[in-house]
Amino acid sequence: MRAKLLGLAAGLLTTVAAPAFANDSVTEGIKNSGQLVTQLLNYAGTRYSELGDITKDNVGDLQVAWTFSTGVLRGHEGAPLVIGDVMYVHTPFPNNVYALDLKNDGKILWRYHPQQNSDVIGVMCCDTVNRGLAYGDGMIFLSQADTTLVALDEKTGEVKWSVVNGDPAKGETSTATPLIVKDKVLIGISGGEYGVRGHMTAYNIADGKMAWRAYSTGPDAEMLVDPEKTMVLGKPIGKDSSLNSWEGDQWQIGGGTTWGWTTYDPELNLIYYGTGNPSTWNPSQRPGDNKWSMTIMARDVDTGMAKWFYQKTPHDEWDYDGVNENILVDKEIDGTMRKLLVNFDRNGFAYTMDRESGELLVAEKYDPAVNWATEVDMNKDSETYGRPLVVAEYSTAQNGEDVNSTGICPAALGTKDQQPAAYSPKTGLFYVPTNHVCMDYEPFRVSYAAGQPYVGATLSMFPAPESHGGMGNFIAWDAVKGEIKWSLPEQFSVWSGALATSGDVVFYGTLEGYLKAVDSETGKELYKFKTPSGIIGNIFTYKSGDKQYVGVLSGVGGWAGIGLAAGLTNATEGLGAVGGYAALSDYTALGGQLTVFALPN
Amino acid sequence: MKAGMPLLAFATFFANAAFAEEPNVEAVTNDGVRWFNSDDTPTYKIEADGTVDWPTFSGYRRYQAECHVCHGPEGEGSTYAPALKASALRMDYYDFIGVVASGRKNVGAADNQVMPAFGTNPNVMCYLDDIYTYLRARGTDVVPRGRPAKKEAKSDAYAEAEKACMGG
Numbered sequence: 001m002r003a004k005l006l007g008l009a010a011g012l013l014t015t016v017a018a019p020a021f022a023n024d025s026v027t028e029g030i031k032n033s034g035q036l037v038t039q040l041l042n043y044a045g046t047r048y049s050e051l052g053d054i055t056k057d058n059v060g061d062l063q064v065a066w067t068f069s070t071g072v073l074r075g076h077e078g079a080p081l082v083i084g085d086v087m088y089v090h091t092p093f094p095n096n097v098y099a100l101d102l103k104n105d106g107k108i109l110w111r112y113h114p115q116q117n118s119d120v121i122g123v124m125c126c127d128t129v130n131r132g133l134a135y136g137d138g139m140i141f142l143s144q145a146d147t148t149l150v151a152l153d154e155k156t157g158e159v160k161w162s163v164v165n166g167d168p169a170k171g172e173t174s175t176a177t178p179l180i181v182k183d184k185v186l187i188g189i190s191g192g193e194y195g196v197r198g199h200m201t202a203y204n205i206a207d208g209k210m211a212w213r214a215y216s217t218g219p220d221a222e223m224l225v226d227p228e229k230t231m232v233l234g235k236p237i238g239k240d241s242s243l244n245s246w247e248g249d250q251w252q253i254g255g256g257t258t259w260g261w262t263t264y265d266p267e268l269n270l271i272y273y274g275t276g277n278p279s280t281w282n283p284s285q286r287p288g289d290n291k292w293s294m295t296i297m298a299r300d301v302d303t304g305m306a307k308w309f310y311q312k313t314p315h316d317e318w319d320y321d322g323v324n325e326n327i328l329v330d331k332e333i334d335g336t337m338r339k340l341l342v343n344f345d346r347n348g349f350a351y352t353m354d355r356e357s358g359e360l361l362v363a364e365k366y367d368p369a370v371n372w373a374t375e376v377d378m379n380k381d382s383e384t385y386g387r388p389l390v391v392a393e394y395s396t397a398q399n400g401e402d403v404n405s406t407g408i409c410p411a412a413l414g415t416k417d418q419q420p421a422a423y424s425p426k427t428g429l430f431y432v433p434t435n436h437v438c439m440d441y442e443p444f445r446v447s448y449a450a451g452q453p454y455v456g457a458t459l460s461m462f463p464a465p466e467s468h469g470g471m472g473n474f475i476a477w478d479a480v481k482g483e484i485k486w487s488l489p490e491q492f493s494v495w496s497g498a499l500a501t502s503g504d505v506v507f508y509g510t511l512e513g514y515l516k517a518v519d520s521e522t523g524k525e526l527y528k529f530k531t532p533s534g535i536i537g538n539i540f541t542y543k544s545g546d547k548q549y550v551g552v553l554s555g556v557g558g559w560a561g562i563g564l565a566a567g568l569t570n571a572t573e574g575l576g577a578v579g580g581y582a583a584l585s586d587y588t589a590l591g592g593q594l595t596v597f598a599l600p601n
Numbered sequence: 602m603k604a605g606m607p608l609l610a611f612a613t614f615f616a617n618a619a620f621a622e623e624p625n626v627e628a629v630t631n632d633g634v635r636w637f638n639s640d641d642t643p644t645y646k647i648e649a650d651g652t653v654d655w656p657t658f659s660g661y662r663r664y665q666a667e668c669h670v671c672h673g674p675e676g677e678g679s680t681y682a683p684a685l686k687a688s689a690l691r692m693d694y695y696d697f698i699g700v701v702a703s704g705r706k707n708v709g710a711a712d713n714q715v716m717p718a719f720g721t722n723p724n725v726m727c728y729l730d731d732i733y734t735y736l737r738a739r740g741t742d743v744v745p746r747g748r749p750a751k752k753e754a755k756s757d758a759y760a761e762a763e764k765a766c767m768g769g
Contacts, residue, residue: 072713073713074680074681074713075680075681092713093713094713118706118708118713118715119715119717120715121708121713121714121715122704122715122716122717122718123717125670126670127680127681128681128713193670281666404748440748442662444662444666445767446666446724447723447724447767447768449721449722449723449724452719452721452722452724452725453666453667453670453722453724453725454724455666455667455670455724456666456724457666458661458662458663458665458666458748459665460665460674460747460748461674556680557680557681559670561679561680561681562669562670562671562673562674562679562680568674590680590681
C-alpha cells in the first residue's frame with residue numbers, strides 16, 4: 001500500500017514537472033545570450049542581444065570570419081540557431097537542415113534532407129521561403145513547406161516524430177517558424193491567396209499529438225472563443241462574431257492565415273500572433289468585416305482559449321495581411337508602468353496596446369506616405385472606435401469592381417512585411433525595416449477552385465511618390481509617443497530582420513546584399529559589407545569560445561524577389577529609369593550563403 | 602581553338618535565326634470576341650493611338666492577378682520564374698496552353714522550379730487567350746510596362762463568352 005501510494009505520487013509529480021522542463025530548456029537558452037534558441041531571440045520578440053563585445057566604437061573593424069553555402073538558390077529568410085558549439089542552418093525548399101561544428105571550422109556534423117513532393121513549390125505564393133528552426137527539449141523543430149512539422153534530435157538529426165499540419169493540394173503550405181512554449185510546439189499555416197482557412201495549432205512536444213487548434217474564422221467553438229469572456233476593445237466578443245461578419249459560408253475559404261511570428265508572455269501565459277488577409281483580394285465579393293482576419297490574437301497557451309482580439313483592418317481592401325510580429329515590452333505611459341504589445345502592421349500603422357487587456361493605446365503611421373486612412377479612431381465613445389478612418393479615394397471597395405484605384409500607400413507589400421523589427425531597452429527605441437512603396441489596385445470577380453490561386457485584383461507597385469525615390473527606409477520608432485526618431489532612406493525595401501545589441505549597434509541587411517551596422521542612438525552608419533546575394537534573412541549574433549560573432553543568410557527572393565527583381569514601375573509615369581526605379585537585378589543575383597563576421601584577433 | 606570557332610559561329614547563327622524569325626502577330630480576322638493571326642491563333646490589335654483591344658487589356662489584368670506573384674510584373678520574370686513575355690513569343694500557342702493547363706517541373710540539384718497546373722482554374726483558363734496575347738504584346742514591345750493607358754470597350758460577344766466560361 002505504501003509503495004503503491006508513493007508510486008502514484010511520483011507519477012503525478014512527473015506529469016506536472018514535464019511541461020516545466022520543456023519550458024526551461026528554452027528559457028535557459030534565451031538567458032544565455034551567447035546562444036540562439038528561437039528566431040526572435042526571446043519570447044518577447046525584441047531581437048535584442050546582451051552581447052556587447054562588438055560596440056559602436058569597434059564595429060567598423062568587423063571582418064568576415066567564415067562562410068557556408070547552403071546549396072539552395074532561393075529566398076533565404078530567418079536565421080540559424082546556435083546551441084552549445086553547434087550551429088543549425090536551414091534552407092528554403094527542400095528545407096534542408098545542417099548541423100555545423102563551431103569548434104571545428106563549421107564541419108558538418110549531420111544533415112537532414114526531407115523528402116517532399118515538389119508540387120508544393122507551385123502553390124507557395126511568394127517564393128519557397130522558410131523562416132527558420134526552433135529549439136526545445138533537445139530537439140530541433142522544422143516546419144517544412146508541405147506543412148510537415150518534424151522534431152529532430154539535436155545531436156544526430158534523427159527524426160523523433162513528425163506530424164502533418166495541412167494539405168498542399170488545397171493550397172495549405174508552411175513558411176513560418178514554430179514557437180516552443182512549455183510542453184507545446186505552436187505553428188501556423190500559409191495560403192491566404194488560395195482561400196485557405198487560417199489556424200494556429202499546438203502540438204505536444206513529447207509526441208507530436210495535437211493539443212489544440214484555433215481557427216481564425218468560423219463558429220466560436222472552432223475559433224476557441226468564449227462569447228462572454230473573450231474581449232474586443234474592452235467588450236465581450238459576443239456570439240457568432242465571425243459568422244455574422246461574412247456572407248453565407250464564405251468564411252470557409254476566407255483566409256486569415258497565420259504565417260507570421262508568435263510571441264509569448266510567461267507571466268500572463270498568453271501567446272500573441274496575427275491573422276492574414278481575407279480571401280479574395282476583391283472586397284466586393286466578401287461583404288462584411290470578415291472577422292477575424294487581420295487580427296491580433298491573444299490566447300492562453302495551455303488551452304488555446306482566446307483572451308482578446310483586435311482587428312486592425314476590418315474588411316480589407318488592399319491585402320494588408322495582418323501577420324506581423326507583436327513585440328512585448330514594459331514601458332511607462334502617463335506615469336504608470338504598462339505591459340505593452342507593439343505591432344508594426346502591413347497597413348502602415350504602428351499599434352501600441354495593453355497586452356493584458358487588449359486596450360488600444362497608440363495607433364500612428366510609421367511612414368508619412370501612408371494615405372489610405374487618415375487615422376485610427378481613438379475615441380472610445382465613437383461608433384467607429386478602433387477602426388481606421390478610410391479615405392474614399394483610396395477605398396477599392398467604395399470605388400468598386402473593375403475600377404483602378406490609384407496612388408494608394410502603402411502597397412500590398414505593406415509598410416512592413418515579415419521582416420521582424422528589433423527593440424533596444426537601452427535606447428527604448430524600436431528599429432523597423434520598412435517598405436516605401438505605393439500601388440494602383442483594381443479588384444475584379446474571381447471564382448474559387450480548391451488548390452488554385454484566389455486573388456481577384458490586379459496591382460502595380462512603385463516607389464512612394466514625392467519622396468527620396470527609394471523603396472525603403474530603416475527607421476527608429478518611439479512607441480509611446482508614436483513618432484519616428486530617425487529614418488534612413490534605402491534604395492530598395494528593407495526586407496531583412498533587424499538586430500539590436502547592448503554594444504549600442506543596430507544591424508540590418510539590404511536587398512542589394514549589404515550587411516549594415518548603425519549607431520542605435522543616431523542611426524549613423526558605422527559599417528557595411530556586401531554579401532554575395534540580396535538579404536531577406538535576419539541578422540543574428542552569438543558567442544563561441546568567448547568571441548562574439550555577427551552573421552546573416554544571403555539569398556534574394558521572397559515577395560521582394562518578385563516585383564523588385566524586375567524593377568517596379570509607375571504605370572502613370574511610364575518607365576522612369578532613375579534612382580529607385582532601377583532593377584534589383586542590376587545589383588545582385590540568386591544566392592544561398594551564410595556570412596559570419598567577427599572583430600580581428 | 603579551331604574546333605571551337607565553328608561551334609561558336611553555329612551557336613551565334615542559331616540565336617540570330619531564332620530572333621530573326623518574326624512572330625506572327627498581325628491581326629487578320631475577328632470572331633467578335635478577339636483577333637486572330639493568319640494561323641488562326643489569338644493575337645493582339647493595337648491602334649495607332651495606343652488603344653489596346655479589350656481581350657489584351659483583360660490579359661494584363663488577369664496576368665497581374667494570377668501570374669505575377671511568380672513571373673514578375675508585366676511578364677518581366679522574377680528571381681525564380683522565367684520572363685513570360687519572352688516565353689510567349691518563343692513557344693508555340695498550343696504548347697503554351699498545354700504548359701499552363703498541365704504545369705511543368707524543373708527540379709534538380711540547382712533548380713527548384715515548379716509551375717502548377719491551372720487546368721481547373723477558371724480565373725486562368727477563361728482568360729488564357731487574353732493572357733497569351735497580352736504577353737506577346739509585351740514581348741514585341743507594342744505594349745509598354747504598366748497598365749495600358751487606352752483600351753477598347755468590352756464587346757457584348759466578349760461579355761457573353763466570359764459569362765459562359767466563368768459559369769454565370
